[in-house]
Amino acid sequence: xxxxxxxxxxxxxxxxxxxxxxxxxxxxxxxxxxxxxxxxxxxxxxxxxxxxxxxxxxxxxxxxxxxxxxxxxxxxxxxxxxxxxxxxxxxxxxxxxxxxxxxxxxxxxxxxxxxxxxxxxxxxxxxxxxxxxxxxxxxxxxxxxxxxxxxxxxxxxxxxxxxxxxxxxxxxxxxx
Numbered sequence: 001x002x003x004x005x006x007x008x009x010x011x012x013x014x015x016x017x018x019x020x021x022x023x024x025x026x027x028x029x030x031x032x033x034x035x036x037x038x039x040x041x042x043x044x045x046x047x048x049x050x051x052x053x054x055x056x057x058x059x060x061x062x063x064x065x066x067x068x069x070x071x072x073x074x075x076x077x078x079x080x081x082x083x084x085x086x087x088x089x090x091x092x093x094x095x096x097x098x099x100x101x102x103x104x105x106x107x108x109x110x111x112x113x114x115x116x117x118x119x120x121x122x123x124x125x126x127x128x129x130x131x132x133x134x135x136x137x138x139x140x141x142x143x144x145x146x147x148x149x150x151x152x153x154x155x156x157x158x159x160x161x162x163x164x165x166x167x168x169x170x171x172x173x174x175x176x
Contacts, residue, residue, distance in 0.1 A: 002032075003162040005118050009131040009154060010167030017089050019167055020126045021060065024085045028063060033124055034083040038064040039076055041093040056089075070097040074113035082122035091129035091157075095150055104145070111153060119160055127157060131166070 006023065010016040027033045038060065044050045060066075069076060073094060080086055088094070098107030118125060133151045138144050158164045164176040 004121070004124055005157070005161040006124075006126045006163040006165070007154065007157050007161045008126060008128050008165045008167060011131060011134075014167045015170035016128050016167040017056065018059075019165075019170070019172060020087050020089065020128045024087050024124075024126055025061065025063060027085045027124055033085040035085070036064045037076075037080060037084050037086045038066045039073065039086060039088045040066060040068045041070050041073070041088065041090060041097065042068075043070050043093075043097065070094065071102065071110065074110065074117040077114070077117040077121050077123065077125060080121065080123040085124040085126065087126045087128070089128040091127055091153060092132065092150060095146065095153060099142070099146060099149065104149075107149070111156075115156055115160065118157065127161075129154060 006020075008016045008020050008023075021038075024033075024036050028036055040053070040056070042049060042053055044053055057066075067076065071094070073088060077086060095107070098110055102110070129150075131154070132147055133154075138147060158176065161176065163174070166173045166175055
């Protein structure tokens, strides 16, 4: 079976980005795709995030075309052909941007567009996201909204994904 949409979930520093990059490069090496597109959703707003982005840039191979985009994932996915593997890193930063910069209504609309784009795309898409639902329910309203929306986003994507992996300590547990 051809895996078109893959969701890779895990905690912070679990190794999910590295494993997602390796999977995409495997597709390239085995001629399942001709191009690799890396969609980085992080916004650099402080020194620590700048260091994280720098680390990702330095460790990523030269095979990648990189787009730094915090919001327009549906449009990017919809505009990509079957010869491309798109790696989105990461959905939780995209969700954060949606909730904090665009608002809940805009986020819900954009989420619907993302799900539609994922159903319709012919590209291979690998989505990296942080699993945040393993802890206690947060005290603050925004934090609870984030955890709720993250969980619902992951469930919706997992429903349509061909493959779902959970990453822990650099090891992959295939869920679907």
